[in-house]
Amino acid sequence: MSEKMPQATMTLKQFMLRQQVLKLYRSFLRAIRDVPDEESRKELLEWARSDFKNNKHHTDEYAIKMLISHGERQLKQLQQNVAFSR
Template identity: 40%
Template sequence: MLTLKHFILKQQVLNLYRHAVRASKVIPDPVTRQETVAWIRSEFERNRNLTDAGLIEDRLKIARREIRNILPSSFNK
């Protein structure tokens, strides 16, 4: 059963995905940018069917950290 927490987490995941794709625009090489976006998408797709709210929160933290490491300027705003 999905709870309010699940819907909130779903929005956070979607917002992080959008943010990561937008932030990838700072990558000057188009091939590298496409590979980065493909990697981001595959990571989100891989975790799509998670239902445990605690696990989703943990994966969100990890994803934020990885995106921050790959696209450091994206979280400095």
Template identity: 45%
Template sequence: MMMKNPKPILSLQQFILKQEVKNLYRQIFRTIKEVPDKNYQEELKQWARTDFRANSNHTDETVIKMYIQYGKRCLRELENNVGLAKAK
């Protein structure tokens, strides 16, 4: 029996980048759960999903690394804001 669309075999670097993206996604969602306002939580979840989906088609490793850095900056900013909200 033949598979319809076999997944392409990833190079080690591509595999590592994919894992990094998945970990970043999980970290962002864990941080979003800490946001006190439920409406804002939903808004942030939508933003994250939309952003990740919009950029899921990239295959250039340099572009992917750039988006990972952007995501990490957004995560740090989110963590800082959650920390400030909790401190109030």
């Protein structure tokens, strides 16, 4: 019988950062859902997925916080652009 190796437990800070990242990702998906043009929606969805996937290897707390703040600025800009396009 093979047993799985237990995963390393996250610290509270790591857990909280992970929750912030997930919240930001969900916010991007909600904002992208409001984009009127279907082709643009697909491109934005692909961009968001690849951007989050390309940065998932980061473990440094400072780097993750900087990526989160950069993502929040991009999200705000996306939301403003979507609001103007209506």
